[in-house]
Structure formats: structure tokens, C-alpha cells
Amino acid sequence: xxxxxxxxxxxxxxxxxxxxxxxxxxxxxxxxxxIIFTLSQETWQFFKTVPIIDFLFGTKWEPLMEPKxxxxxxxxxxxxxxxxxxxxxxxxxxxxIGVFLTEYAHExxxxxxxxxxxxxxGIPTIVYGYFALTFVTPLLKTVMPDIEVFNALSGAMxxxxxxxxxxxxxxxxxxxxxxxxxxxxxxxLGATPYEVIVGVVIPASFGRIMAAFILAISRxxxxxxxxxxxxxSNPQLTFNPLNSIQTMTxxxxxxxxxxxxxxxxxxxxxxxxAFLLFAMTFVLNWIGHKIMQQGRK
Amino acid sequence: MILLAQDFxxxxxxxxxxxxxxxxxxxxxxxxxxxxxxVGAFYGKKEAIKNVSxxxxxxxxxxxxGPSGCGKSTLLRCFxxxxxxxxxxxxxxxxxxxGRNIMKSDAMFIRSQIGMxxxxxxxxxxxxxxxxxxxxxxxxxxxxxxxxVEDVLRKAALWDEVKxxxxxxxxxxxxxxxxxxCLARTLAMGPNVILMDEPCSALDPKSTAHIEDLINVLxxxxxxxxxxxxxxxxxxxxDHTAFFYEGELVEFDAxxxxxxRPKHKKTEDYITGRFG
Numbered sequence: 001x002x003x004x005x006x007x008x009x010x011x012x013x014x015x016x017x018x019x020x021x022x023x024x025x026x027x028x029x030x031x032x033x034x035i036i037f038t039l040s041q042e043t044w045q046f047f048k049t050v051p052i053i054d055f056l057f058g059t060k061w062e063p064l065m066e067p068k069x070x071x072x073x074x075x076x077x078x079x080x081x082x083x084x085x086x087x088x089x090x091x092x093x094x095x096x097i098g099v100f101l102t103e104y105a106h107e108x109x110x111x112x113x114x115x116x117x118x119x120x121x122g123i124p125t126i127v128y129g130y131f132a133l134t135f136v137t138p139l140l141k142t143v144m145p146d147i148e149v150f151n152a153l154s155g156a157m158x159x160x161x162x163x164x165x166x167x168x169x170x171x172x173x174x175x176x177x178x179x180x181x182x183x184x185x186x187x188x189l190g191a192t193p194y195e196v197i198v199g200v201v202i203p204a205s206f207g208r209i210m211a212a213f214i215l216a217i218s219r220x221x222x223x224x225x226x227x228x229x230x231x232x233s234n235p236q237l238t239f240n241p242l243n244s245i246q247t248m249t250x251x252x253x254x255x256x257x258x259x260x261x262x263x264x265x266x267x268x269x270x271x272x273x274a275f276l277l278f279a280m281t282f283v284l285n286w287i288g289h290k291i292m293q294q295g296r297k
Numbered sequence: 298m299i300l301l302a303q304d305f306x307x308x309x310x311x312x313x314x315x316x317x318x319x320x321x322x323x324x325x326x327x328x329x330x331x332x333x334x335x336v337g338a339f340y341g342k343k344e345a346i347k348n349v350s351x352x353x354x355x356x357x358x359x360x361x362x363g364p365s366g367c368g369k370s371t372l373l374r375c376f377x378x379x380x381x382x383x384x385x386x387x388x389x390x391x392x393x394x395x396g397r398n399i400m401k402s403d404a405m406f407i408r409s410q411i412g413m414x415x416x417x418x419x420x421x422x423x424x425x426x427x428x429x430x431x432x433x434x435x436x437x438x439x440x441x442x443x444x445x446v447e448d449v450l451r452k453a454a455l456w457d458e459v460k461x462x463x464x465x466x467x468x469x470x471x472x473x474x475x476x477x478x479c480l481a482r483t484l485a486m487g488p489n490v491i492l493m494d495e496p497c498s499a500l501d502p503k504s505t506a507h508i509e510d511l512i513n514v515l516x517x518x519x520x521x522x523x524x525x526x527x528x529x530x531x532x533x534x535x536d537h538t539a540f541f542y543e544g545e546l547v548e549f550d551a552x553x554x555x556x557x558r559p560k561h562k563k564t565e566d567y568i569t570g571r572f573g
Contacts, residue, residue: 180382181415184379184382185419185421186431188377188379188408188412188483189408189409189412189432189435189483189486190407190435190486191405199435203422203423
């Protein structure tokens with residue numbers, strides 16, 4: 001008797017749970033749809049005044065000054081400078097950490113390093129901003145005296161440190177996903193660990209490692225606070241990392257925090273920039289996930 | 298005994314070596330290439346093989362048979378140090394390759410001399426050509442790679458099937474072809490010994506027959522040790538057979554003797570299918 005009761009109860013809970021779970025799932029969908037809707041609407045308003053060609057291909061970004069100019073390329077170049085720079089720092093070291101953890105590290109060390117990496121990933125980004133401003137930039141100044149106080153290099157470096165745990169952990173996953181039998185096949189031919197890693201392990205998980213890079217770069221593209229603090233807010237079309245620059249995200253912060261009146265064209269610019277940023281990271285993530293899936297086959 | 302010699306088809310060139318006692322085949326005046334002396338193996342505290350002593354003769358095919366978990370694969374992997382990758386694995390006793398202590402030698406050297414074909418085909422996700430030349434290249438070979446590829450692919454009876462598509466991925470071949478590619482890859486290192494760990498267990502009967510034919514040809518040039526679940530396979534391809542049970546070497550003798558005149562009750566029970 002008791003048994004039947006408990007089965008009945010379990011069924012009831014099951015019935016009640018289903019709509020709850022479905023609602024939770026729906027909620028995220030609605031939020032995503034809402035974000036896309038808001039972005040698109042305001043962006044549409046913006047493009048009613050400013051031609052899309054001027055926005056995408058203009059080389060001067062001066063929306064808050066007279067005469068106004070809405071060329072987004074300086075912001076894009078700033079963003080690229082930071083993300084590519086961050087990649088240059090994070091990708092080689094991330095791969096090395098991943099290789100070390102899967103192939104060389106003793107189980108005990110692995111269990112110690114993994115959580116530390118996760119702590120690194122959990123530090124608020126503003127802290128990285130201070131780190132850049134008060135530690136990295138002064139350090140760079142001793143080597144390169146003519147570097148500006150706000151510079152892309154220091155921003156790229158701290159963003160690199162920020163995405164490092166992500167690269168390391170994704171590379172670690174990629175290497176772990178490789179069947180042991182493949183490595184053993186290589187070792188059985190008398191290869192050294194280094195030869196196995198360079199000759200078999202890395203080529204075999206190349207797709208997944210690339211996907212890890214793209215996802216990490218996409219994260220760097222979207223990074224805001226650390227970059228705003230480290231690299232400044234001086235939109236200019238440059239690829240010199242010693243200059244002060246402004247990224248797309250820093251610009252949005254500037255508008256959101258400033259006294260730009262809501263509804264004006266200056267205000268709408270931030271939506272257009274945000275929309276472009278969204279499109280960029282969306283495409284990057286999509287490519288990353290596609291490559292991941294390919295790698296899994 | 299109910300079992301008759303004709304129940305098993307023996308390797309064509311097997312000469313019966315009478316009077317050879319278990320664990321000691323040396324009185325037939327042949328070079329001992331591998332030797333195990335009182336070998337014991339542990340996974341942590343679990344004992345996988347106990348006090349195994351045996352001698353493997355050069356240019357013979359030796360089969361290791363026995364029920365699952367009897368330690369036959371563990372022993373095989375001791376010969377080329379593949380157990381180095383198993384955490385908490387421990388070995389006691391001595392293993393010698395041509396008189397040289399395997400455990401004290403450089404593992405990379407040992408593995409270049411003692412090749413291995415695995416249970417499941419594991420070609421690299423590279424071209425057929427690269428699969429073969431990768432091993433020789435890392436060991437410093439630069440010349441005549443094309444000749445080497447053709448030579449070992451012919452030896453592995455794969456050349457005619459793949460000669461026009463050496464640039465294609467080795468992983469796109471059929472299972473049987475992949476296993477022959479792995480054999481070719483091993484041959485390319487120019488080893489003296491080839492260890493085979495149930496090389497046909499993932500293959501269909503036709504591919505299995507293919508591999509067995511190859512073993513019969515290759516043993517003129519190489520020493521082969523094959524671990525197998527399939528007793529008919531052991532009978533077909535090997536000159537000597539070792540029967541393992543619960544980590545111990547029960548009986549080791551000429552294959553024909555093992556299958557027709559086993560000395561131990563356990564061996565007889567196993568080959569007549571009473572357990573296993």
C-alpha cells in the first residue's frame with residue numbers, strides 16, 4: 001500500500017515539475033529575444049539618421065563632438081587590438097598549461113592547478129583593471145618609457161591573463177577528449193612524450209583547440225571594465241599597441257555613464273555599437289561551436 | 298582424452314618439438330629473444346601475474362591464451378613497457394630482451410625494437426603515407442621513405458588496396474584495412490619483435506583470416522607474440538602456446554602439444570571449452 005502511495009506522490013511531483021522546468025527554459029529564450037529586440041529597435045532608429053555605410057566604413061568616431069562623425073572603425077580596431085593582443089598572450093601559454101596538465105602533470109599537481117585556474121577566472125574584471133593600471137603599465141614604462149598611461153598593450157595583457165584559464169581549460173578538455181589508444185599507438189612506436197604531443201596529440205585535436213581559441217577571443221572581444229581602465233577612451237584608428245585607444249565596449253560604458261540625453265543620436269550610437277558587437281561575438285561563438293561539433297565526430 | 302589433433306588446424310610450418318618442457322623451450326638450440334624471470338605484476342595491491350618465467354624464441358610465433366583477466370595482456374604489455382602508463386603499476390622479477398634488462402633500458406629504445414599492434418585499430422588521423430613514415434621520421438630516418446612505405450604496405454598485404462590513395466586519411470579505411478595499416482606502421486620501425494594484443498577481436502572473419510595469413514608469413518622475419526581469446530587462432534598461427542590461468546603460467550609448450558596432449562587438467566579443460 002505504502003509503495004503505491006509513494007509512486008502516486010512521485011508522479012504528482014513529476015507533473016508539477018514539468019511546467020516549472022519548461023518555464024525556466026522559456027525564460028532564457030524570452031530574455032534573449034528581448035535583448036535582440038531592444039537592440040534591433042534602437043539600432044534601427046540610429047540607422048534612420050546615419051547611413052549604414054558611413055557607420056561601418058567611416059574612419060573617424062566623434063559622435064559627441066561637432067561636427068559629428070560616426071565611423072565605427074576606430075572602435076573596431078581598438079577592440080581587435082585588445083582581443084588579438086590578448087590572444088597572443090593567452091593562446092601559447094594556455095596551450096602549454098593544457099598540455100602540461102594532461103600529459104605531464106602528476107595527478108596531485110593537476111588537482112591543485114585546476115582550481116587555481118578557476119579562481120583566476122572568477123576574479124572580478126575591475127580588479128584586473130587596477131592590476132593593469134597600477135602594476136602592468138608602470139612595469140611597461142620601465143621598459144618602454146614613452147608608453148602612454150592608458151595603452152592598448154597593458155589592456156591586452158590583462159585581458160590575456162583573464163582569458164588564460166578559459167584557454168587552458170578548453171585545451172585541457174580537448175586533449176582529454178582524445179582516445180588514449182591513439183597516444184599509446186604513438187608511444188608504442190618509440191616516440192618521446194614531446195614527439196607524441198607535437199606529432200599526434202595536437203594535430204589530432206587541432207579543431208577543438210582552434211574552437212577554444214575562438215571562444216576565448218570572443219570573450220576578449222566582449223571584455224569591458226579592465227579594458228576601459230587600462231586602455232583609455234581615445235578612439236583612434238591605430239594598430240600601435242603603445243597608443244591609447246577605445247574599444248567598442250568602453251565606448252558603450254562611456255555613453256551609459258555620461259550625461260548623454262536619452263533618445264538623442266549620441267545615445268543611439270551605443271545601441272548601434274552594441275548591435276555590431278553582438279553580431280561579432282555571435283558569429284565567433286557560432287564558428288567556435290561548429291568547429292567543436294566537427295571535432296567531436 | 299576426447300580432443301583430437303584434427304580438431305585444430307595448425308600453422309603450416311610448425312615443427313613439433315617433442316620433449317620440450319613447460320617454461321623452457323631453449324633445448325632446441327634457438328636464440329632466446331625475450332625472457333621473463335619470476336615476473337610478478339601488481340595493479341596497486343591487486344596481483345595480476347605471479348611468478349611467471351618463460352622464454353620466447355626468435356622467429357617463432359608464440360600465442361598466449363587463457364580466460365579474461367588471466368594476466369595475458371598484462372604480461373604482453375610488460376615486454377614493451379606499455380604498463381608504464383598505468384598508474385600504480387608495479388613489476389617484480391626480471392624481463393630481458395636479448396640479454397638486456399627491459400626495465401632498466403630506455404623505454405623509447407625498447408619500443409622501437411618491440412613493436413605492438415593493439416586490440417582496436419588505432420591509426421593516426423593522418424594520411425596513410427604519414428601514418429607509416431611518422432615513426433621512422435622521429436627516429437631520424439629521412440631517405441627512401443617512399444620505398445619504405447611501399448615495402449611495409451606490401452608486407453602488410455595492403456599495398457594493392459591503397460597504392461593510389463596514399464594521401465587519404467588512414468582513419469577512413471575499413472577496420473580490417475586500418476589494422477593492417479597499424480601493422481605496416483609497426484613494421485616500418487624495423488622491429489625484431491611484434492606484440493599483438495588480440496589483434497583480430499574487433500575485425501570481421503575475412504579480415505581476421507587476412508591478419509592470420511600475415512602472421513604466418515611474417516614470423517620468418519620477426520618474432521611474434523599474440524594474445525588471443527580464440528583458441529583456433531592460437532592453433533592456426535603459433536608455434537608455441539602459453540596457457541595462463543589466474544595470473545599464473547600453467548603450461549607452455551609447442552602449440553601442437555598444448556592442443557593435443559596438454560599436461561595439465563586446467564589446460565585441457567580450457568581448450569576443450571569447459572570454461573573460459
